[in-house]
Amino acid sequence: MLIDSHAHLDSPGIAERLPEVLEKAHKAGVERILTIGCVGEDLSVISNVINLAETYDGVYAALGVHPHEAQYFNEATGRELQQAMSHPRVIGWGEIGLDFHYNHSDKINQEKAFRRQLELAQEINQPVVIHSREAANETFAFLNHFSQKGPLCGVMHCFTYDLATARSFIDLGFLIGFGGILTFPRSEELREVARTVPANSYLVETDSPYLAPVPHRGKDNEPALVTHIVETLAQVRSETESGIAAQTGSNFENLFLR
Numbered sequence: 001m002l003i004d005s006h007a008h009l010d011s012p013g014i015a016e017r018l019p020e021v022l023e024k025a026h027k028a029g030v031e032r033i034l035t036i037g038c039v040g041e042d043l044s045v046i047s048n049v050i051n052l053a054e055t056y057d058g059v060y061a062a063l064g065v066h067p068h069e070a071q072y073f074n075e076a077t078g079r080e081l082q083q084a085m086s087h088p089r090v091i092g093w094g095e096i097g098l099d100f101h102y103n104h105s106d107k108i109n110q111e112k113a114f115r116r117q118l119e120l121a122q123e124i125n126q127p128v129v130i131h132s133r134e135a136a137n138e139t140f141a142f143l144n145h146f147s148q149k150g151p152l153c154g155v156m157h158c159f160t161y162d163l164a165t166a167r168s169f170i171d172l173g174f175l176i177g178f179g180g181i182l183t184f185p186r187s188e189e190l191r192e193v194a195r196t197v198p199a200n201s202y203l204v205e206t207d208s209p210y211l212a213p214v215p216h217r218g219k220d221n222e223p224a225l226v227t228h229i230v231e232t233l234a235q236v237r238s239e240t241e242s243g244i245a246a247q248t249g250s251n252f253e254n255l256f257l258r
Helices: 015-026 043-053 067-072 074-086 106-123 137-145 163-171 190-197 223-237 241-255
Strands: 001-006 028-040 059-064 090-099 127-133 154-156 172-178 202-204
Touching: 001 202, 015 028, 015 106, 015 223, 028 043, 028 090, 028 223, 028 241, 043 059, 043 074, 043 163, 059 074, 059 127, 067 090, 067 106, 074 106, 074 190, 106 127, 106 137, 106 241, 127 137, 127 163, 137 163, 163 172, 172 190, 190 223, 202 223, 202 241, 223 241
Parallel strands: 001 028, 028 059, 059 090, 090 127, 127 154, 154 172, 172 202
Antiparallel strands: none
16 A cells, blocks of 8 residues: 655645546555645635545545744634544644744744644644754754653654654654655665664655655656655665555554554
8 A cells, every 4th residue: 555645735736637646646556645734824725625635535634834834823723723633534733843944934933833733733632744844953852842741643744854863753753754855866864764764663755746756856746656755765675665565554554544
């Protein structure tokens, strides 16, 4: 079973041709897709993404206020998101986190939104999808703090840090999300992470329509291309592609469909 654990099916470039995209994914063997709804000033994203999950077989949803949009987070949005988590097709809270590369929202607003969403997700024991860029230590501090308060689990989406950092998040109970960057020529350090982490600690994702894997760089990404990430993982881990697919499928189910 191939699973794309992180895609943005409501994004331009995909949304207007979604039936075609999903048909290609199905032909490539992708049976489940977790589509991420990044909520900002426009709360209609919540209903739109839930509608995608209701409409298409094998599509599930996660919802959250992305760090880029953290300036728009408020308590009313948080509670609306928490209410949306009761929908059976909504299986994750995210993507949420910290991004100190772009700083589209300032650090104070990012940390405020991240902290409160972790609190709300933890209240209902919902897995979280974490975005972290140039913020490894700060992200770890938040997750470590909440892990000490009670059960907390999730995935480090689009992981690009080193092996020691990966191990620190795995020790907290988080999975590592490998995407198209794993296939890039200059990503040898990341491939060493992929080679080393335990079998039950990682997922595969596309982040469609972003970060298309080799040999599709420069084009829109889509869930069917998760096969290239599985192929790379099989090579670096000296395993079969079917074994990688089975393992990541099991890891996905254990995290999100438990």
